Amino acid sequence: MKRPERMARLARAQRALAEVAKAESIAANARYEDSARQADEILDALNATNVLHGFAVKAMADTLRRNGRTTERLRRVADERASQYVRQERTAEVLEERATQASSEARRKEERQRIEILVSSPRRR
Numbered sequence: 001m002k003r004p005e006r007m008a009r010l011a012r013a014q015r016a017l018a019e020v021a022k023a024e025s026i027a028a029n030a031r032y033e034d035s036a037r038q039a040d041e042i043l044d045a046l047n048a049t050n051v052l053h054g055f056a057v058k059a060m061a062d063t064l065r066r067n068g069r070t071t072e073r074l075r076r077v078a079d080e081r082a083s084q085y086v087r088q089e090r091t092a093e094v095l096e097e098r099a100t101q102a103s104s105e106a107r108r109k110e111e112r113q114r115i116e117i118l119v120s121s122p123r124r125r
Contacts, residue, residue, distance in 0.1 A: 004106045007099035014095045018088035025081040032074040039067045 042064045046057065 011095040
């Protein structure tokens with residue numbers, strides 16, 4: 001396998017890794033947003049006034065506390081996945097550029113060799 005082909009293959013593999021990282025980032029962000037929505041629902045329930053409100057306040061407060069910790073953990077994971085995606089995407093771009101350069105260099109080299117053959121061969125009349 002020649003260098004341009006290897007570089008193109010590496011670029012395709014890196015692009016696939018970037019797509020996986022993008023999907024993971026989207027999923028992590030969705031989990032974070034879902035957890036934040038749950039916290040809003042708990043707060044709305046705590047602010048609501050009804051007859052049984054006093055019985056559930058402690059349980060709801062504990063649930064809100066757990067949800068806060070979970071939401072913060074999910075936010076960190078989502079941020080890490082997003083930065084991982086950016087790194088993978090940039091690496092894919094660099095590899096694609098290098099594969100294009102390697103392919104261009106290979107074509108120029110082949111063209112030079114053809115020209116050298118034409119120049120060095122005796123003329124036919």
